[in-house]
Amino acid sequence: MKSVCMALLVVLFVSCSSDDGNSNKDYSLENQEEILSYIATNNIDAESTESGLYYVIDEVGEGDAITVTSDVTVKYKGYFTDGTVFDENTESAVSFNLQGVIEGWQEGIPMFNEGGSGLLIIPAHLAYGSNSYGGIPAGSVLVFEIEIIDYNAINNQEIEDYIAENDLNAMSTASGLYYVIEEQGEGVRPTSTSTVTVNYEGYFTDGEIFAERSANLNLEIEDILEGWQEGLQLLNEGGTMKLLIPSALGYGRYDYSVIPGGSVTIFDIELVDVN
Structure with missing residues (x-):
């Protein structure tokens, strides 16, 4: 079992980022187009929230309800819409408090109960924004397959x-x-x-x-x-x-x-x- 300190940095909030000249760019419209194209191409039955997060609930889960302040344990795979994997933690699992992760996870994970699984498609403004971070280009849409462990x-x-x-x-x-x-x-x-x-x-x-x-x-x-x-x-x-x-x-x-x-x-x- 990995603790949050041993997890790859992609799950954590941005503590530092590289300024590549796009720090004030709004990627919302192009992210929206990219997400809708990805959903259509892959025939995904996704729903969206007012914030711009898209999600698929495969299993709600039968365990405890999750809130934005919960400690959770998750197996996940993160990739871009072109399929390139930037982070994967599917063999074991990582535990963390939801207050310490990107906004897309803070909003998306509480849609599940413990034991749930599904997909989060996260625009840049709910992830790493308009700066590059840890190998993730500025303005990137991030896709996560998630499985929440019900201990x-x-x-x-x-x-x-x-x-x-x-x-x-x-x-x-x-x-x-x-x-x-x-x-x-x-x-x-x-x-x-x-x-x-x-x-x-x-x-x-x-x-x-x-x-x-x-x-x-x-x-x-x-x-x-x-x-x-x-x-x-x-x-x-x-x-x-x-x-x-x-x-x-x-x-x-x-x-x-x-x-x-x-x-x-x-x-x-x-x-x-x-x-």
Whole structure:
């Protein structure tokens, strides 16, 4: 999984550009002609917005709604209307906040839900304008094929597959956390403000271990995983459990240390002490 810092620059807002003498030129009319010609030539059933953005929704997506302030994860291919590819990120995916990308993406991506896919055809005034940028000529129309990753659905399926393959008697909560209580324990049960001592091992669904240690944790501290905050309150002191945590309740969509963005994480936990 690539973070936004590792993505090719084309998805980011213009931070610098080369002044090629066209900095004040209005490309709107010629962009419009180019887009309409491209749509007709390729028999594309596109719709447009008042801003001049054209789009095709192949799949709306069944996941969460997206707003202009959302963090999203996208696979994409970017090219000019002549078919020349200037950027491609289709094998993996890139995560970013929509407030940090070109206007055409800010407007277009929220037309989809997570899990959606389609096409954005973006005139220059919603992209890089009248200056050349990163190999993109001034006034360019940009075409993007996009697929928006729905980690909630992907993670849930991964967890359910793992449970079936390992014959686990797992329960789930409304948040999407899965858990197996192996020994309930006979001591006190922690609350959301408790400090606890735990022994744990963390690993991915393929069995690769990424952590194994003891720790003292305050459950009300913000940087404790939400899956831990919720899951440990289901156990009593002296008990053991397995937590299967989707990325939304774990490390999120961005890479974190050795944990790739969007990862399901599993923890075998012994609740040693509750303060």
